[in-house]
Amino acid sequence: MTSSSHSALDPRLVRRASQWWVDLQSEGAPASLRQACLEWRRANPEHERAWQRVQAVTGQLHDVPEPLLQATLLTPQGTGRRQAIKTLLLLAGVTGAGIATVRLAPWVDWRADESTRIGESRHLTLPDGSKVVLNTGTAINVRYDSNERRLVLLHGEILVTTTADVAPRARAFLVETAHGTLRALGTRFLVRQDGGDSELQVYEGAVEIRATRTDSVAEVVHAGFRARFDGMHVIPAGPAQDTSASWARGMLVATQMPLRQFLHELSRYRRGHLGCEDEIASLLVSGTFPLADTDRILRALEYELPVDVRRYTNYWVTLRARPS
Incomplete structure (x- = not known):
């Protein structure tokens, strides 16, 4: 019989726990944020289990791109997860100085x-x-x-x-x-x-x-x-x-495209996680953007929309509502 501690976690809880972890890594994270995270963990045993999963994996994988990190986090406990971590470490190339950045094409x-x-x-x-x-x-x-x-x-x-x-x-x-x-x-x-x-x-x-x-x-x-x-x-x-074929000319064209959909498209052209808060997800984006520099596109979004780009690592970027 498989105990709950060895069963697969709800991916939504893992993503939420991952977001808590990332938020708490930012400089100047307030005590109120830490308290809110603690209350979330105490609200449900599965929340705490998701948090511990994130803690266990991030303790070993410091600079692994977010997609690979998420794949490991979602692997059930036990032999499967241990093998997933082992594979990640081998792919990343563990050295005495830590884990090298992974830059692998899909298998x-x-x-x-x-x-x-x-x-x-x-x-x-x-x-x-x-x-x-x-x-x-x-x-x-x-x-x-x-x-x-x-x-x-x-x-x-x-x-x-x-x-x-x-x-x-x-x-x-x-x-x-x-x-x-x-x-x-x-x-x-x-x-x-x-x-x-x-x-x-x-x-x-x-x-x-x-x-x-x-x-x-x-x-x-x-x-x-x-x-x-x-x-x-x-x-x-x-x-x-x-406009769907504009990428063949090196451009991404958007006409009244919701921000979340736009970021989904843009994320195909850069590694790692690119997302936004729910409260700004429906903001509309229009324009023609050169795909050669996705960071430039993000700066343009900050200029055109009431959003701030938060860069937690090279592989995790989140857009948030700009404080009024």
Whole structure:
């Protein structure tokens, strides 16, 4: 039987405990904040367990990027967690002076033909002359043979512009994601694989979608439209958004975008945690921002909005409401 001390914690409690920990690391943290944290810990045994989990891990991992730290915090106690910490320490490269900064690409990149790091984009010309642009944190495999031209999107986002096939026999141009296969019908289109589904936006021509786990007929998406597919269903998602491909020109374009959504998009181009307080999450952001310098974008937000950027570490940045 598994005791509660060895069971998995609610991720929300771990995130809250992590935020308490980060807040208390800031210079001049008031006694009232420490008291509030103590009251939160005493309010529920699971709160205290989450706090102890954070304390145990942060005591060993001082400068590990937040995504890796969170993955360890959420691992249940026992052998699994010990192995997670051991793996983290090995990846980070423990030395007598402490833990080196981790700068590793996602594991899947190691088996990719082409990939980009966080914050990087790449323009590629394929063997048939077709063009593909890889967005930040993207990996693909290129599978061309005598029967077909296939790109396998392992993760991330690509912008594709196809050309007519000059091979002796015209070959289909296919893009495969974890959720389905796309067949280009002479076109320019964007594909993004993100979490539990994939998204297609068609700018020229048309693209046929066939979901992975279904026997239904393929759906055709024409220029000017977009759709999402999750392996079982293809769901129309409205008009295509030209600004969604602005990253291929090194820009992030926002039009009346809620701040939390904007930060989610921006976080794809920098390592670590980037978030904001709930009370400012709905502030609207508009503008065209150069992705080459995400810190400059954060400074622009401070100038344009009533927010302050709090930098706890290189990997944990939070926007807070500016005191009136």
